[in-house]
Amino acid sequence: MNGVDLFVPGDSWLHRADPRLKLGLALLGTVLLFAYSNVWVQAALLALLVGSLAGCGIPRSRLLEIARLMLPIATMIPLLWPVFYQAGPHWFTVVGIRVTGWAVAQGFATAFRIVGLAYLSAAVLLTTDMRALLRALVRLGVPFEAALAVTIGLSYVPRIRRTYEQVTEAQMARGFDLGAGGFLSRARARVPILVASLVSTFRGADILARTLECRGFGLTDQPRSALYDIQWRRADTVLATVALLLVTAALLGRLVLGFGVHPLHLL
Amino acid sequence: MDRIVLVENLNYSYPPLVPGDPVVDALQGISLTVRRGETLAVMGPSGAGKSTLCLALCAVVPHSTGGVFGGRVTICGQDTRTTTPAHLSACVGVVFQDPESQLFSATVEDEVAFGLESQGMLRDDMRQRVDWALGLVGMSDHRLRSPVVLSGGQKQRIAIAAAIATRPDLLILDEPTASLDPAGALEVVQALEGLRHETDCAQVVVTQDAELAAALADRVLLLDGGRVTHDLPAHEALRSPGLLTEHALFPPPLAVLNAYLQARSLPVDWRTVDEAVAGVRRLLGAEGTCRRS
Amino acid sequence: MPPLIAIENLHHSFADGWDALNGVTLRIDAGEYTALIGPNGSGKTTLAKHLNGLLKPTSGQVLVNGTDTREASVSALARLVGYCFQNPDHQIFCASVREELAFGPTALDLSPGEVTERVEAELAAFGLAGLRERPPAVLPPGLRRRVALASVLTTRPRLLILDEPGVGLDAREQADVFARIAAYNEAGNAVLLISHDMGAVSRYSRRCLLMAAGQLVADGPPNRILCDAGALADAGMQPPTMSRLSLATSDLGLPPLMLSPEEYGRALLRLREERS
Numbered sequence: 001m002n003g004v005d006l007f008v009p010g011d012s013w014l015h016r017a018d019p020r021l022k023l024g025l026a027l028l029g030t031v032l033l034f035a036y037s038n039v040w041v042q043a044a045l046l047a048l049l050v051g052s053l054a055g056c057g058i059p060r061s062r063l064l065e066i067a068r069l070m071l072p073i074a075t076m077i078p079l080l081w082p083v084f085y086q087a088g089p090h091w092f093t094v095v096g097i098r099v100t101g102w103a104v105a106q107g108f109a110t111a112f113r114i115v116g117l118a119y120l121s122a123a124v125l126l127t128t129d130m131r132a133l134l135r136a137l138v139r140l141g142v143p144f145e146a147a148l149a150v151t152i153g154l155s156y157v158p159r160i161r162r163t164y165e166q167v168t169e170a171q172m173a174r175g176f177d178l179g180a181g182g183f184l185s186r187a188r189a190r191v192p193i194l195v196a197s198l199v200s201t202f203r204g205a206d207i208l209a210r211t212l213e214c215r216g217f218g219l220t221d222q223p224r225s226a227l228y229d230i231q232w233r234r235a236d237t238v239l240a241t242v243a244l245l246l247v248t249a250a251l252l253g254r255l256v257l258g259f260g261v262h263p264l265h266l267l
Numbered sequence: 268m269d270r271i272v273l274v275e276n277l278n279y280s281y282p283p284l285v286p287g288d289p290v291v292d293a294l295q296g297i298s299l300t301v302r303r304g305e306t307l308a309v310m311g312p313s314g315a316g317k318s319t320l321c322l323a324l325c326a327v328v329p330h331s332t333g334g335v336f337g338g339r340v341t342i343c344g345q346d347t348r349t350t351t352p353a354h355l356s357a358c359v360g361v362v363f364q365d366p367e368s369q370l371f372s373a374t375v376e377d378e379v380a381f382g383l384e385s386q387g388m389l390r391d392d393m394r395q396r397v398d399w400a401l402g403l404v405g406m407s408d409h410r411l412r413s414p415v416v417l418s419g420g421q422k423q424r425i426a427i428a429a430a431i432a433t434r435p436d437l438l439i440l441d442e443p444t445a446s447l448d449p450a451g452a453l454e455v456v457q458a459l460e461g462l463r464h465e466t467d468c469a470q471v472v473v474t475q476d477a478e479l480a481a482a483l484a485d486r487v488l489l490l491d492g493g494r495v496t497h498d499l500p501a502h503e504a505l506r507s508p509g510l511l512t513e514h515a516l517f518p519p520p521l522a523v524l525n526a527y528l529q530a531r532s533l534p535v536d537w538r539t540v541d542e543a544v545a546g547v548r549r550l551l552g553a554e555g556t557c558r559r560s
Numbered sequence: 561m562p563p564l565i566a567i568e569n570l571h572h573s574f575a576d577g578w579d580a581l582n583g584v585t586l587r588i589d590a591g592e593y594t595a596l597i598g599p600n601g602s603g604k605t606t607l608a609k610h611l612n613g614l615l616k617p618t619s620g621q622v623l624v625n626g627t628d629t630r631e632a633s634v635s636a637l638a639r640l641v642g643y644c645f646q647n648p649d650h651q652i653f654c655a656s657v658r659e660e661l662a663f664g665p666t667a668l669d670l671s672p673g674e675v676t677e678r679v680e681a682e683l684a685a686f687g688l689a690g691l692r693e694r695p696p697a698v699l700p701p702g703l704r705r706r707v708a709l710a711s712v713l714t715t716r717p718r719l720l721i722l723d724e725p726g727v728g729l730d731a732r733e734q735a736d737v738f739a740r741i742a743a744y745n746e747a748g749n750a751v752l753l754i755s756h757d758m759g760a761v762s763r764y765s766r767r768c769l770l771m772a773a774g775q776l777v778a779d780g781p782p783n784r785i786l787c788d789a790g791a792l793a794d795a796g797m798q799p800p801t802m803s804r805l806s807l808a809t810s811d812l813g814l815p816p817l818m819l820s821p822e823e824y825g826r827a828l829l830r831l832r833e834e835r836s
Contacts, residue, residue, distance in 0.1 A: 130373040152371050159367075159415075163650075170650040173612050175638035175667040175715060192653040199697050200649045204368035211369040214325050215429065216356035216385025225387050227380040227397070284698045313702045313730045418600065445728060448600050448756045449798065475730055478801075515730035517759065520801045523821035531829060540801060544808040550832055551812050 006125040006154070012056035014127045018236045019136035022124050025239075028247050029120045033113050035251060036260040039105040042112035049119050058126050063119075070118050074111040081107030088264075105263035130155050135230045144224055145217075152208075160201055167196045271343055271436045271469040272301035272324060278337035279319060279328055290335070293319040295493045297338070303436065306463065306470040308484035308501065310477075312515035315490040317473040321441045324471060325359050326352045343436050357386055360430030360468075364442040366422035370414040375406065375425055378414055382433045400428040403465055404458040420451025424458050431462065438462075440472045444479060456482055477519045481505045481538075489514050506536070562626055563587045564719055564750055565611060570620035572606055572774075580606040582774035583620070588752070590718065593745045595753045595761040595782055598771035599796045604754050607771070608721050611752070612641040625718070639668055642717030646724045648701075648708035657699075657707055658683070658692040664715035675714075682710040685740055702733045709737060719750045726757055738764050758786055758800040762818050770795055786818040 009015075014022070029049070036042060050063060081103050088102030128136075130151045137147035171193055172178060178189050212218075253259040259266060277297040280290050294316045301307050309317050322328040326347040329336040340347040343358040360382070363369050372378035379400050383393045401407045404424040409417065414425055423443055430438060440459075444452035456479055463470070463483065474480055480487060480501060487504035489497040491514055497504065504510060508518035508526045521537050528535045533550070537543035565588035572581040580603045588594060596604050609615040610622045613634040622629040625640055645651060654660040661679045670678075683689045686706045691699065696707045709725065722741065726734040742764060745751045755761055761768060761782050768782035772795035778785050785791065787803040799807065803818040810816035813831050814824070 131377055134373075151373075155371070155373070155415075166645075166647070167650045169609075169614050170643075170645045170647075171653075172634045173614060173638055173641075173643040173645070174651065174664050174712065175635045177633070177635040177667075195653040196650055199653070200647070203649065204365070207363055207365055207368040208371055210322075210327050210331065210352075211361070211363060211371075213327065213331060213352040214356055214359065214361040215382040216353050216433075218351075219353045219356075219385050221354075222387035225384050225390065225393065227377060227384060227390060227393050228374075285695075311730075313733060314700055450599060450796070453798075512731070515732040517731050520821045521805075524825055527822055527825035528828075531825075540804045540808070543805050547805075547809050547814075547828060548812065550828065551835060553812050 006122065006157075007129045008058050008062060008126050009129075010057035010127065012127070013235075013239075014052070014056045014123070016235075017127075017239060018230055018232050019124070019128045019132045020140060020230070020232070021236045021240055022128060023136065023140075025243055026120050026124050028243055030117065032247060032250060033116050033120070035254050037106065037109055037263055038260040038266060039109040039112070039263055040266065041260040042109040042116065046112045046116045046119070049116055049123070053119065053123055053126065056127060062126065066118055066122050067115070070115045074115050077111040077114070078104060078107035081110065102263045109263055125154065131228050132230055135226060135228065138226075139230065148217075156201075159204075160197065163200050164193065164197045167193050167200070171196070268344060268436070269303050270300055271303055272299070272471065273341040274299045274323070274338070275340075276338040277320075277323060277340055279323060279334060281319075281332060281334045292493050294323065297490075297493075297495055299488060299495065299498060301437070301469045301471060303469055304467040305486065306472065306484045308480035308487045309471060309473045309490060310475065310480060310487060310504075310511075310514060310516055311490035311496075314492075315514075316493040317490055318441055319493075320490070321361070321439050321471065321473055323347065324437065324439055325361050326350055326355045353385070356382060356435075357433055358436045360433060360435040360438045362423070362426045362430050362438070362440045362443050364445050366419050366426065366446060369426050370422055370429075373413060374411050375401070375414055375417075376410045378425055379428045379432050382429060386433060396432055396434075400432040403431065403461055404428045405454075405461075418451060419447045420454035423447065423451065423455050427455070427458055427462070431466065431468070434466070434468075436468055438468050438470045440470070440474075442473050442475065444474070444476060452476075452479070459483055475516060477505055477511060477516055477522075481519060502538075561589070563623075564590045564592075564625060566621075566623040567610070568621045568623075570607075570610065570622060571618045572603075572610070572615060573618045580774055581610075584774070584776050586769070586776060586779075588719070588750060591745070591748050591750055592767060593742075593751045593753070593765050594767045594769060595755060595765035596769050596771065597755065597758070597761060597785075597797075602771040602795065603774040604771055605723065606774075608643070608723065608752065608754060611637075611719065611721060612643050613637040614643075635667075638715065638717075640717055641719045641721065642712040642715055643721045644709050644712045644723065644725060646727065648705045649697075651708045651711065652696045652704060655695055656693050657688055657696050660696050660707055660711045661714045664711055668715060678714045678716070682714050685713075685743070686710045687736075701728045702730070705729060706733075706737065709740070713740075713744060717749070719752060720744060721752045721754070723754045724756065725753070726755065726760055734760070758803075758818075762786055762800075763820070772796065783817040783819065787816055 033045060053063060082099040083097055085103045085106060086098045086100055088100035091099050091101050093099065134147050134151045137150060138144055176189065178186065254261065274297055277294055279294040280292045283290055297320065309320060311317055319328060322332065323340050324342060330351050342355060345355060370378055372381060376397050379397045380393050383396055401410065404427050406421065406424050406428060414422060444455050447455065460482065472483060484501040487499055487501050488495060505519060506522050506525065508523045511518040521543055525535050525537055535546055537546050567584055567586040570581050570584040573579045584607060598604050606615065610617065610629060611624060613629045613632055616630050624637055629637065652660060654663060658679060661682055662675050665675045665678050683692055688706060688710060696704055725737055729737065738760060741751055753765055765782050768780060768785040769776055770778035770785055770791055777795060778788060778791045786800060787806055789799050789807055792799050800818060802821065802824060805824065806814060806816055806819060814827055
């Protein structure tokens with residue numbers, strides 16, 4: 001396992017963009033994803049998003065990982081949607097449920113939207129390292145303590161995962177059969193692993209807290225300086241302007257012309 | 268200021284972990300002094316209070332741990348009852364035992380600079396200081412690496428660099444080599460030896476390793492059951508295998524050999540392998556046939 | 561008699577391409593006390609994890625008591641092989657010491673009477689009887705390690721693997737732990753000790769395996785291996801102090817083995833007498 005955190009180093013336009021811009025783009029992207037209900041628009045947005053990330057040098061394995069994570073929910077939604085929504089021209093009937101084209105389309109549109117949201121949040125973390133993210137949050141007005149908590153928390157995710165794996169091994173070595181029995185007994189089998197992982201993590205967190213204190217964390221006598229800082233460039237202004245224009249156009253199209261409102265038909 | 272650490276009749280007990288437990292005195296009647304440039308090794312059995320003493324020297328005890336605190340601890344002229352660990356951080360650097368848990372920054376240089384950022388130092392000054400600290404521990408080539416990918420010995424060296432970056436008057440190290448393999452431990456010892464040459468900060472090193480204490484310490488403080496049992500010059504303490512064994516410490520092998528031969532009327536006092544080799548050759552009448560160890 | 565462990569040309573490569581084991585062939589018999597030494601990255605832990613099936617061979621074969629580890633589950637092998645990990649906090653999770661010790665034998669489907677008997681035996685052997693109802697997580701590190709070890713011993717494995725059992729313990733606690741391990745070994749069970757502590761290796765083990773770069777480079781009595789400057793240097797390790805002394809004086813008639821200071825002193829005095 002090579003990923004020390006979610007960050008993939010690279011030199012693409014997205015990597016070089018100011019993290020504040022990336023956070024803003026993620027926000028705009030979220031607005032776009034919620035603005036449309038059309039399945040083709042959602043599919044296109046998702047393809048555009050994944051394509052951009054691939055184009056920025058994010059390896060396919062990483063992108064597939066995210067897709068795999070979202071797979072269960074992304075398949076459940078289109079399957080269940082026709083149960084709750086039955087408007088529109090009848091397609092076929094299965095187990096007494098009236099399945100319509102509109103329902104299937106809406107189901108898939110929602111699934112694409114959720115997967116798109118996952119990739120959007122991942123996009124920031126995949127192309128921004130923690131030191132840049134920390135500075136971005138502080139420059140945006142987040143108090144240093146909170147920003148540090150966020151970035152340390154994020155970088156702890158792989159650590160906690162590693163601890164969990166080590167604890168799983170240790171417990172399996174005691175004769176613990178994790179695979180046996182039904183869903184409930186397997187879930188219950190995870191409890192000792194969770195307990196041991198949490199306790200280990202808390203012990204480490206205690207030492208971390210002391211280390212932070214002993215390095216002056218929380219001092220308010222003088223303003224905190226920073227060895228590393230981010231720079232807003234002209235390219236970021238250009239990108240921000242272009243993004244805002246595109247989103248405004250898209251929203252106008254949706255609000256005025258009704259583009260992308262209907263689940264199956266574009267207008 | 269010459270007297271960096273002044274501990275006067277320190278008593279401390281932690282709040283009980285499980286309510287209803289009896290209160291255990293972690294430290295009782297501790298008094299000690301550490302001067303500028305001195306290295307004090309704190310040694311003793313598990314539970315003797317060594318780590319608690321370290322925490323008392325950086326004001327984590329009592330500020331972050333609560334409990335009952337008696338007596339006085341003065342670090343760099345400041346009373347720890349009224350100074351928080353963060354305020355003391357300008358003149359105290361701390362390195363804990365576990366290399367995994369005490370590094371949290373994205374890059375090595377951020378880790379080393381954290382304490383300087385807390386002091387509000389200007390960026391150019393910080394860059395110079397980070398260079399200096401990394402150079403002292405031999406990690407200058409790793410400035411932009413993530414601390415997570417480093418080996419145990421490298422991680423501890425970064426922790427040391429981060430602790431000394433603020434040029435503290437006191438450096439506290441709580442069992443810095445306990446979690447490391449011999450190669451990593453050697454890296455840390457070499458870094459600390461280099462530090463002694465380059466700075467005049469006082470050092471307090473908690474360790475169970477008598478050979479480490481022999482390499483670094485001027486004095487040895489032996490603790491047992493929360494009390495100071497001995498405060499001796501290092502060479503005296505580390506050449507008494509009986510004393511060390513009493514305190515659940517492994518004596519250096521040469522000290523045990525010396526004691527064995529001294530008990531059989533051979534007044535030897537070999538401090539290094541080379542001295543021992545020369546001495547053995549002399550004893551067996553084979554001087555002049557030298558062989559490097 | 562068939563060996564307890566039979567490893568044949570074992571190779572192991574991890575998913576990221578790291579070749580951790582490059583052709584290890586090894587045989588461990590019942591009741592042996594073997595130490596496994598080598599620098600970080602030499603493959604010690606990887607090799608050990610093959611013995612209870614946590615890792616399966618990329619190529620080659622590992623037989624535990626005649627069973628191929630590829631065909632057995634970790635929980636099945638856990639009946640024969642006990643693994644005490646380096647960090648006791650990764651094993652501890654129960655609300656009381658007694659439950660922790662009972663966990664293993666209960667998972668092995670032993671009768672409650674048998675479980676209680678084993679738990680009481682280990683509580684007594686480790687001096688933990690007074691702490692039986694305490695939560696292990698709040699005990700000091702030395703005691704937590706004893707609890708972790710005791711909880712592996714209640715499963716009475718025929719091979720006990722220990723990964724750095726002495727780290728974090730003072731000399732007295734280490735002596736207690738190693739004494740318990742020695743007693744377990746004397747009862748006829750095999751022990752595999754992974755350790756950086758050359759002193760413990762020379763004091764307790766009877767066979768020493770030196771690993772470097774995924775291969776076994778030396779196999780013999782510990783006092784000889786720990787004095788083999790060439791092999792240790794190839795593995796990137798420093799000989800311990802007493803070995804360096806023995807090596808530098810071996811031309812004078814002192815044995816070229818790692819001796820304890822007392823043994824060395826005795827040999828020295830004997831030689832001195834002979835010469836005078």
